[in-house]
Structure formats: structure tokens, C-alpha cells
Amino acid sequence: MRAHDYCFDGAEMAAIMLPQRMTELDAGPACPLCDSIGVSPLPHQSALSDSSVTRSTVNTLRANAHITRAGEVQHQIHTLHRGWAMQVAHLSDGRRQILNFYIPGDTFAIEALLIGEHPANFAVRALTEVDVCAFPSATIRELIASSPEHKARYHRDAHHHLARLGRRVADIGQRNAQGRLAQLLLELWERLGERGLTSGDILETPVRQEHFADALGMTPVHVNRTFRALRSSGVIGFDRRAMRILYAARLRAIADEH
Amino acid sequence: MRAHDYCFDGAEMAAIMLPQRMTELDAGPACPLCDSIGVSPLPHQSALSDSSVTRSTVNTLRANAHITRAGEVQHQIHTLHRGWAMQVAHLSDGRRQILNFYIPGDTFAIEALLIGEHPANFAVRALTEVDVCAFPSATIRELIASSPEHKARYHRDAHHHLARLGRRVADIGQRNAQGRLAQLLLELWERLGERGLTSGDILETPVRQEHFADALGMTPVHVNRTFRALRSSGVIGFDRRAMRILYAARLRAIADEH
């Protein structure tokens, strides 16, 4: 177990929430950060009731902290204001499978709406330091019930979530290393693009080769060699930490064929 | 493409519905077959409105027929009365990934409720000849809204569906052939057991080695060798077509460790 591979229990998790952020915002938009990134998936300024339970809280958690925990009933829906997170399935012997990456602006733990009072199947952990906003499920449920617009947004998110998960199964099951990696890079590039988080051909992500490995069912070493293969064929390139998609059409071809 | 690997379009699909089954049942329980297997996941005899759109229809489809199609908006929820089905993701070059098996009594295309008017992400195809019962989504939605009991059932199903899919990703990504196969065998054995469809240690399924292969991201040849390994170590055995779980504890150990 390495230095950052802590398993926080409830108390420890509370401890790492930086206090100055742990405020309930009593006036104005419940969640200003959501607005600031301009991709707010939930309308925090909506006419919610006054009861404190309907307000959102913003928490800052550091990399690797648990945001939600497998086996716990979720009563909150979360949005990611800043930073990246990942949905993770843990195996009994310590191996882990990353099921999904969450990028700034994403809503997650939607499952809380789908599965009611059942315990969460998987954990969500911070990939970088994150600002997370939490809303009571009941509030969101009302919102969806009363607003067709929000219902549509909810449906769209659930749709994408299920589609991604299924595609990931197909990728890991059917494609080789280049195909899997190409698929994931394109997915991230596209999702970031929709949020305005790319500039041109630059794909900047905090996802390390180790994370790619855990998401794609490969070893970090082989992820590295696969990156090298893509780079030496001119499909992608690296500037410092940032990746460039130099030849998107070719990358898509690799994603489809392999 | 082999003999049974048809791709039915809408007209062809209609053609293979055996007419004597294609009846709307005008009197009595909307869907007697559901009751007959005693595991009806939906209450077909509920006080639904009289309008024909709220009645269910029972269709018999032959093996390999499409029940629902990827890319089409689903307005119906289905239950499986008889036979097995599978949720399938198709890759552009013909490879396929089986995402889930459906056993008699299962409800599927629940996604129609989750994702609203979005096109289905994946197809559902008959694995054997099947009797399928279809209910309008709107009806089911009302039922869920009005009955806590049905809502709970719906939540439970959604919960299991998501859990299975996530576990499948983790299995394929992290486990070797024996581990994957052991996991899937145990899953099927358990699910069949809950429906009273096993007798003792016997696991009888229409799932062929080819299907196991497509579900687990392996080749049929290697599935065969993996079965052989399990059989020669005394964990499972075969009587004609039926499989026996001879040493469940050991199978679980293999499922966890590998």
C-alpha cells in the first residue's frame, strides 16, 4: 500500500474536508461554483424549499478520498465542480476496476435515484483534489418530477452513463490494447470538448497511465507501451504533460478496428 | 455468417412471431403466463385502464430473433415468460459482447424507464425460443408511481442490473479465464436458484460455450479449455447437457482469487 492509498472511514473523511469550504450557502445561488463553470447540470438556484436539508453543500476533498462508498445507501446526488473523480469496483484482493471517469461538471451517484434505498454498488473516489457539491436525492427527485427540462437532463445523463458502461464492457471484452486506449481517449476528448475543456487537439487530463490501466483491464506497463505505439505512429503526441490528438481520424480507425 | 445469424428487420421480426400467440388477451389476467411461472415481476392483473394500449401482448420469438433493437426508442417493458435472452452490444465489424443474460421471469428493457425517449443503447436478442410479454412503459410508470411495492421491485431490478454490469466489467478487466467463468456460473446458478429453476447442484442452461465466450471476452476454444480445467479439478461435472456444481465452495474460491 502506497502513501496515498488510504482507506478513509467516515471520521477520516470528515477530517479531510477543508473547513473553509464546508459551508452551507445561505444566500444567493446554492452552489456558485456550478454556475461559474457554466455547465451546471443541476439548477442550484431553483425555487427549492427553505429547509436546510434542501440546500447544497460544497466540500473539497483531496485526491484519492472516497466521495461515496460501496455498500452505503446514498441519500445525495453529487456534482463535480472542480477536479476529476472515478467510479471504482474493488475486488477482495485489492485489485480495482475503474468503471467510469467523472469530469468537471458531471453529475454522479444518479444511481441513488434509480435504485432507491439500496446500498451503492460501487465507490466513487476523487482522482484529483475536487470540489464536490451534494444535493439531497429527495430534492432532485421533486425537481425531476416537476420540471420536464430536468427530467430530460436526468434521462440523458442516465442514458449516457449506461451507454458508457456497456461500451466499456464491449471494449475490454472485444478489443486489444490499442483499441481500448483509443476508445477511452476519444471518449474523454469528446466529453471534455462538450464542456469546453479542450483547446484544439490538446487533451489534458489528470488520468495517469496507472488509471488507464485500471480502467481498461491492462497493466500500467502495457499502457505505456501502447501509448508509445500510438505516439510513434504519429496519432498522438505529448507536450510536457498534455496529450495532443494529432490524427483524430486515424485514432478513430484504430478505436474501431482493434 | 451462419445459418441462425439472421438480422431481422421490423417486417421479418413480425413474421417470426407465431400468430397463435400474438393475441391481446381480452379477458382475465392480461398475461397468464407470467402468473404460471410464479415469479411474475410485474402484476399483470392490476387494475389497468381498459384502453388497448395498456394491455400486454405475448409473443413467441425464435432463437436469435431481436426482441429490442439498439438505436430504437423503446416504449415497452418486457418480461420473459419462457426461454432465455441476452443483451448484446454489437461492434461495427461483427464482433459482439453479451452484456447480460435474461432468465425466465426477468424483466428487461427497464432502461426505457430510466432513459425516457432516448434510443436504446443495446439490443436484446432471444437466446432460445422465448415467450415475451410487452407492457407499455407509460403503464408501468404509472404503476411504479402509484404502488410502493412496485417501485421497490423496480428499484431492486435496476440495482441488480447495474451491479451485474459493473461486476462484469471488473471480472473481464481483472480476472483470468477461470475466475471469469466461475463468476458467471455462480451468478447464473444463484439467479436460477432464486427462481426455483435449479435442482440441487444441477445448473441447466441453454448458454453455449460460444455465448460464454462472447459474454466473458474469450474465444470459444478457450472457454472449452477452461471448462475442462474446472472439470478435471472436480469443481464441476457434466451429465449429458446439464452441468453440476460439485464443489461450490471451491468454485467460489476460484471466482474470488483468479
Next chain:
DNA sequence: CGACATCTTGAGAGACCTCAATGATGGTGG
């Protein structure tokens, strides 16, 4: 009996993994 689907086995090749070591980078404290 033939036709067909399914299962089984062998031999060789390729993809991917394991183990181990080396670099590169950035942050920290003296």
C-alpha cells in the same frame, strides 16, 4: 444416413504480463 450445431483437442503464434531497473519531473527542506 446426412446435415448441422456444438464440443473437443493439438500446435504454434501473438498479445500481454511480471519482474526489475532506470529516467524524468516536481516539490521540499536544509
Next chain:
DNA sequence: CCACCATCATTGAGGTCTCTCAAGATGTCG
């Protein structure tokens, strides 16, 4: 400013798992 440390990326060598190709065997059905 440099030594030190942690993280992450990179590379090599060799081994294992799984795939591919090809051929038979078995069982079912008309």
C-alpha cells in the same frame, strides 16, 4: 542552490495466458 524524496513514465528480458487455425469427435434431428 542543492540534496533528497515521491510520483510517474519508460524500457528490457523472459514467461504465461490466450488466440488462431485446423481437424476431429459427439450429439441431435429429419
